[in-house]
Amino acid sequence: xxxxxxxxxxxxxxxxxxxxxxxxxxxxxxxxxxxxxxxxxxxxxxxxxxxxxxxxxxxxxxxxxxxxxxxxxxxxxxxxxxxxxxxxxxxxxxxxxxxxxxxxxxxxxxxxxxxxxxxxxxxxxxxxxxxxxxxxxxxxxxxxxxxxxxxxxxxxxxxxxxxxxxxxxxxxxxxxxxxxxxxxxxxxxxxxxxxxxxxxxxxxxxxxxxxxxxxxxxxxxxxxxxxxxxxxxxxxxxxxxxxxxxxxxxxxxxxxxxxxxxxxxxxxxxxxxxxxxxxxxxxxxxxxxxxxxxxxxxxxxxxxxxxxxxxxxxxxxxxxxxxxxxxxxxxxxxxxxxxxxxxxxxxxxxxxxxxxxxxxxxxxxxxxxxxxxxxxxxxxxxxxxxxxxxxxxxxxxxxxxxxxxxxxxxxxxxxxxxxxxxxxxxxxxxxxxxxxxxxxxxxxxxxxxxx
Amino acid sequence: xxxxxxxxxxxxxxxxxxxxxxxxxxxxxxxxxxxxxxxxxxxxxxxxxxxxxxxxxxxxxxxxxxxxxxxxxxxxxxxxxxxxxxxxxxxxxxxxxxxxxxxxxxxxxxxxxxxxxxxxxxxxxxxxxxxxxxxxxxxxxxxxxxxxxxxxxxxxxxxxxxxxxxxxxxxxxxxxxxxxxxxxxxxxxxx
Numbered sequence: 001x002x003x004x005x006x007x008x009x010x011x012x013x014x015x016x017x018x019x020x021x022x023x024x025x026x027x028x029x030x031x032x033x034x035x036x037x038x039x040x041x042x043x044x045x046x047x048x049x050x051x052x053x054x055x056x057x058x059x060x061x062x063x064x065x066x067x068x069x070x071x072x073x074x075x076x077x078x079x080x081x082x083x084x085x086x087x088x089x090x091x092x093x094x095x096x097x098x099x100x101x102x103x104x105x106x107x108x109x110x111x112x113x114x115x116x117x118x119x120x121x122x123x124x125x126x127x128x129x130x131x132x133x134x135x136x137x138x139x140x141x142x143x144x145x146x147x148x149x150x151x152x153x154x155x156x157x158x159x160x161x162x163x164x165x166x167x168x169x170x171x172x173x174x175x176x177x178x179x180x181x182x183x184x185x186x187x188x189x190x191x192x193x194x195x196x197x198x199x200x201x202x203x204x205x206x207x208x209x210x211x212x213x214x215x216x217x218x219x220x221x222x223x224x225x226x227x228x229x230x231x232x233x234x235x236x237x238x239x240x241x242x243x244x245x246x247x248x249x250x251x252x253x254x255x256x257x258x259x260x261x262x263x264x265x266x267x268x269x270x271x272x273x274x275x276x277x278x279x280x281x282x283x284x285x286x287x288x289x290x291x292x293x294x295x296x297x298x299x300x301x302x303x304x305x306x307x308x309x310x311x312x313x314x315x316x317x318x319x320x321x322x323x324x325x326x327x328x329x330x331x332x333x334x335x336x337x338x339x340x341x342x343x344x345x346x347x348x349x350x351x352x353x354x355x356x357x358x359x360x361x362x363x364x365x366x367x368x369x370x371x372x373x374x375x376x377x378x379x380x381x382x383x384x385x386x387x388x389x390x391x392x393x394x395x396x397x398x399x400x401x402x403x404x405x406x407x408x409x410x411x412x413x414x415x416x417x418x419x420x421x422x423x424x425x426x427x428x429x430x431x432x433x434x435x436x437x438x439x440x441x442x443x444x445x446x447x448x449x450x451x
Numbered sequence: 452x453x454x455x456x457x458x459x460x461x462x463x464x465x466x467x468x469x470x471x472x473x474x475x476x477x478x479x480x481x482x483x484x485x486x487x488x489x490x491x492x493x494x495x496x497x498x499x500x501x502x503x504x505x506x507x508x509x510x511x512x513x514x515x516x517x518x519x520x521x522x523x524x525x526x527x528x529x530x531x532x533x534x535x536x537x538x539x540x541x542x543x544x545x546x547x548x549x550x551x552x553x554x555x556x557x558x559x560x561x562x563x564x565x566x567x568x569x570x571x572x573x574x575x576x577x578x579x580x581x582x583x584x585x586x587x588x589x590x591x592x593x594x595x596x597x598x599x600x601x602x603x604x605x606x607x608x609x610x611x612x613x614x615x616x617x618x619x620x621x622x623x624x625x626x627x628x629x630x631x632x633x634x635x636x637x638x639x640x641x642x
Binding site for chain 1: 455456459460462463466467468470471474475477478479481483484499500502503504506507508509510511512513519526527528531
């Protein structure tokens with residue numbers, strides 16, 4: 001009842017009661033009671049705090065930011081149920097529509113993103129998207145970017161008038177000038193949000209609309225931004241969407257994007273469950289070829305893009321390997337060629353002309369090492385020829401990598417008729433491994449002393 | 452790391468160049484502080500394969516970087532060897548008690564080399580042979596103590612080699628000290 005009182009006061013026509021003493025007292029009461037742990041109670045109290053502060057104490061910037069953060073944290077950490085999420089989205093949209101202030105409120109994007117991130121896996125599991133929730137998210141996001149009161153009102157009315165038409169969801173033009181409307185420190189969140197919407201549309205079969213969203217997203221032409229946000233949402237979307245969006249991002253302008261989605265999703269069944277990756281035709285070779293065209297011979301490939309490729313294709317399938325083998329010689333960029341060889345589990349012998357030194361972000365370099373070393377551990381390497389490659393892994397500070405790399409680096413050196421000079425990292429790798437291993441053992445077993 | 456890499460070093464000792472041996476032994480005997488790493492998972496339950504698999508995940512890619520912390524005291528590979536040998540023996544005796552292993556060693560180096568007194572002493576001999584004598588000076592007391600663990604074993608040739616290397620290291624250290632004192636005296640006198 002108490003929670004309902006605050007909730008109703010927030011959505012009442014005359015919201016000025018929110019700041020009045022009865023409601024403030026009720027809020028304080030809720031905080032002291034056991035019900036403060038109930039999602040609806042938390043979200044209602046946090047929203048009410050934010051509203052009161054934004055209405056009566058707006059000049060107190062520190063307090064305002066705190067209430068915004070609290071509200072975002074509630075949306076982020078609670079995995080809010082559907083009804084509570086909808087209540088929050090609708091309430092914030094109404095508050096936003098009534099505010100006559102011209103400024104944008106980009107923190108609302110964080111709330112939209114948190115709700116969508118929480119619900120996307122649920123939808124995937126259930127096999128159906130919640131259009132109402134998606135529309136509510138898009139509506140609030142669009143309103144948060146809009147400085148004009150009349151425009152905000154129009155966006156809200158448009159959604160409420162005929163809710164079944166999903167007018168805002170079907171209108172990606174609402175975000176056409178996002179990179180001007182949204183402060184740059186919120187670009188990552190915003191693009192993540194739109195990628196999740198695109199993901200929902202792709203998995204829901206609305207391919208042309210998904211392509212329209214993608215056109216809006218890519219209007220800025222900032223591939224590193226797109227790939228970094230893709231990696232951020234990758235655990236939520238799953239491999240198929242990740243591969244599909246990656247292909248769309250690097251596709252030439254002349255290519256029909258809808259047909260790319262069709263080709264990626266042609267094996268998709270009615271439900272959204274991720275099938276084994278081999279059931280999808282992810283066309284890694286096309287992904288690499290198109291990216292190579294964009295990149296040219298001298299540019300350094302984007303680290304996030306490489307991470308996507310490595311994680312998507314950590315289990316490579318024989319037909320992919322065969323197709324890759326045909327494509328690799330044509331790749332102009334040496335680092336991309338190296339990545340492709342690693343994915344195809346092809347050896348990279350000394351003198352292959354490929355860059356072995358640590359050119360990458362250390363996490364990506366560790367991924368290259370992980371993919372390359374699997375062959376050694378499985379005993380499928382017919383002869384040891386990758387002395388330089390293995391030497392480059394000695395620098396890794398991942399214990400598992402440096403230990404496997406050191407073992408096979410030495411075996412490779414021994415297998416050569418006249419062993420080449422050791423890497424400058426050899427001594428440091430031996431030192432690091434001995435110390436780290438003894439540390440792990442000390443934790444688990446303690447010092448043995450004399451037997 | 453461990454016995455497997457040491458075994459590889461021993462296998463290739465004759466093939467590897469002096470530069471190789473020196474580099475390996477230097478790394479082994481260098482005293483340094485240990486990184487206080489947070490191991491990925493429990494060392495007893497995770498294989499190298501599964502640890503490597505973990506690197507190919509979004510959890511790994513999105514993990515926040517942590518500045519490593521370091522232990523206060525310094526350690527060398529000899530400390531590791533002593534610990535690993537103790538652990539090996541305790542596992543061996545546990546295996547015998549349970550009667551399941553019939554003397555077989557159920558240790559962390561699954562699929563690795565056969566670890567016994569001879570293997571450890573031979574490895575130590577080769578490492579001491581490859582290392583520069585000055586590097587042995589700070590670990591001489593520990594080295595002497597560790598070799599005493601093998602007093603009961605019938606492998607006098609290895610213990611002899613190790614004793615010789617220890618004596619050489621002590622002699623070189625004393626000579627260095629003499630030269631150092633002499634130079635210090637001259638410098639003081641000159642000033």
